[in-house]
Amino acid sequence: MDNRTKKGFKSGFVSIVGRPNVGKSTLLNHIVGQKIAIMSNKPQTTRNKITAVYTTEQGQVIFLDTPGIHKPKSKLGDYMVAVAENTLNEVDLVLFVIDATEKRGPGDEYIIERLKQVKTPVFLVINKIDKVHPEELLPIIDDYRKLYEFKQIIPISALEGNNTGPLIQAIFDEMEEGPMYYPPDQVTDHPERFIVAELIREKVLHLTREEVPHSIAVTVEEMKRGENGRTLYIYAAIYVERDSQKGILIGERGQMLKEIGRRSRLDIERLMGDKVYLELWVKVKKDWRNQERMLRNFGFYDED
Ligand SMILES: Nc1nc2c(ncn2[C@@H]2O[C@H](COP(=O)(O)OP(=O)(O)OP(=O)(O)O)[C@@H](O)[C@H]2O)c(=O)[nH]1
Ligand SMILES: [Mg+2]
Structure with missing residues (x-):
């Protein structure tokens, strides 16, 4: 029934x-x-x-x-x-x-x-x-x-x-x-892009310290399927507030960014059940946490 x-x-x-x-x-x-x-x-x-x-x-x-x-x-x-x-x-x-x-x-x-x-x-x-x-x-x-x-x-x-x-x-x-608000197989109402960005942000939180975790925001700029329909191509940007933080995220010879990308890809593949190709950029946006326009860009304030 x-x-x-x-x-x-x-x-x-x-x-x-x-x-x-x-x-x-x-x-x-x-x-x-x-x-x-x-x-x-x-x-x-x-x-x-x-x-x-x-x-x-x-x-x-x-x-x-x-x-x-x-x-x-x-x-x-x-x-x-x-x-x-x-x-x-x-x-x-x-x-x-x-x-x-x-x-x-x-x-x-x-x-x-x-x-x-x-x-x-x-x-x-x-x-x-x-x-x-x-x-x-x-x-x-x-x-x-x-x-x-x-x-x-x-x-x-x-x-x-x-x-x-x-x-x-x-x-x-x-x-x-009360009523069933969502279909029984639905576990969240967040778009996949949001969860993907969050999974990337999580890896940065795990791999960095002090002010860096608080200073980053992640946006998925593009997400598309390859011609075979199986591979998912994801382009995402990690925003930081200072040049020094950009240096930390990229790391020596790019090792840090590579590790963030590797761990994120594994997690995203687990979520989506598909092969994932992930490309990450690091961009500097000074003091974004205090700029309403940037906060809106990053998807905060959406609900009100
Ligand atoms: N030992 C132990 N650690 C826990 C337990 N629950 C959560 N933790 C750890 O506590 C830390 C914080 O967990 P989160 O679930 O991110 O905490 P939160 O309340 O959502 O934190 P915010 O999102 O920052 O408000 C992580 O390192 C978890 O592994 C628990 O029952 N036992
Ligand atoms: Mg939490």
Whole structure:
């Protein structure tokens, strides 16, 4: 029977919010079993709202992964935080993710203040429990419970999948009967070009340090199939803010760019199931993170 007409089919929207680097994107990818959102150990990895659709017999949950909420230092930062905060009102449930290994800080308190301003129910998801002793969890739970009336408090490891089954069940329990918004085989509504650009950006995040990861943007300039229909030709540009960063990305005798290209190609081939030919350029665009026109060019602000 078509689920769309099935009685008892549940659906809803769930936003995943929290400070940078707590594991929001890792959780999203784990739930849908596919890499939709890029991940790295650098804070502020996610820059846009990333949609992932999870469909089962029980229903359909649309997860929104959001940029980590932080004190913005650029127009891009302002945009990122606004994206995350704006979801709070639009969804049926919020997952507030914290890192069990990090002390509660002003960033968490700021988020809790925002949560108090909306009526949306909130689960506290304590992530990275694979890194702490179970005894360390109780004080964390006690501490947070005093600050806000969470509907549920669920410790998990998004990386290892510990306790994520009960989390998913608790999410479904919170959803009301509703329509199937997306076809059951669809996992995201982002265009392939966006995901390809993100996968390239992820490799740069993995291979560079300090300010470089924050200073780059990636655009796919062209994506076309070869005559045999099997090979995918992709031309992409990596934008940096300074000449010195361009030097870092190209590397000695071009080794760095070659490695970024190699790793990206493997990931893109896995995603597309086709052979990929990838050509990368590095371009300098001074201070692009503060230029509205450039931000628009790179696809930020698209939604408003
Ligand atoms: N040990 C451990 N590491 C984790 C877990 N979940 C995520 N991580 C790691 O934490 C880092 C950040 O993960 P992300 O998923 O990119 O974090 P995020 O919250 O999306 O970060 P932003 O997009 O920057 O806000 C990565 O190095 C992950 O591998 C977990 O359950 N256990
Ligand atoms: Mg993220």
